[in-house]
Amino acid sequence: MTALQDLRVLVVENDEMSAALLHMQLVQAGAVVVGLAATVAEALRMLQESSPDVALLDYRLARNETSEPVAAVLAARGIPFVLATGMTAEQVPASMRAGVLLVKPYLSADLSRALVRAIGRSSAPA
Numbered sequence: 865m866t867a868l869q870d871l872r873v874l875v876v877e878n879d880e881m882s883a884a885l886l887h888m889q890l891v892q893a894g895a896v897v898v899g900l901a902a903t904v905a906e907a908l909r910m911l912q913e914s915s916p917d918v919a920l921l922d923y924r925l926a927r928n929e930t931s932e933p934v935a936a937v938l939a940a941r942g943i944p945f946v947l948a949t950g951m952t953a954e955q956v957p958a959s960m961r962a963g964v965l966l967v968k969p970y971l972s973a974d975l976s977r978a979l980v981r982a983i984g985r986s987s988a989p990a
Contacts, residue, residue, distance in 0.1 A: 867980045869894035874916040876934055877948075878902040878926040886920065889972045895979075902926060907934045916943060918983050920975075923949040923960065932959050944982040946975075 873895050877883040883900045890897050898914045901907035903925060911934070919938055921931040931947075938945050939962050947956065947963040948970070956965060966978040 866894040866976075868976055871895045871979065871983065872898045872915070872917045873979070874899050874901065874907065874910055874914070874919040876901045876907045876919060876925070876931050877922045878924075879922075882922070886975075889975060890920075893972070893976055901934075904929050904931065904933050907931070908937060911937055911941070918979055919943060919945040920979070921945050921947050921960075921963065923947060923951060923956075930957075932957060935960050935963060944984075946978045946982050948975075948978075 868890070873890055875883060875886050875897060877886060877900070883902070887897050887900060898916045899910035901910050919934070921934060923931055925931060935945060936959065945963040946966050947960050948966045948968060949956065950968045953965055964978045964982040966974060
């Protein structure tokens with residue numbers, strides 16, 4: 865059993881290739897991907913339909929959107945999130961600082977550790 869076993873994850877990522885890779889990495893680590901959203905509207909709809917344990921957010925989405933509205937809903941519902949971005953901690957907007965920062969590029973092990981930190985689980989090897 866891994867640290868991510870049965871963890872329900874919502875992935876918000878507009879790049880199809882990256883989303884597919886994240887889906888594969890998460891499933892291999894034992895997590896359950898409850899949805900892959902490419903836009904804010906899709907993510908918000910998925911949040912109405914499911915209750916993830918944690919979300920993985922790309923900051924910049926298509927059509928000049930950011931995942932800030934999704935982070936606001938997650939925070940209001942008490943759902944932790946990991947912010948995956950190429951930005952440094954100083955560049956991240958204050959509204960996103962409630963999440964665990966995962967700076968791109970990163971390895972699968974970094975992703976697992978960030979998710980574990982976000983949900984406050986023990987840091988058992990993933």
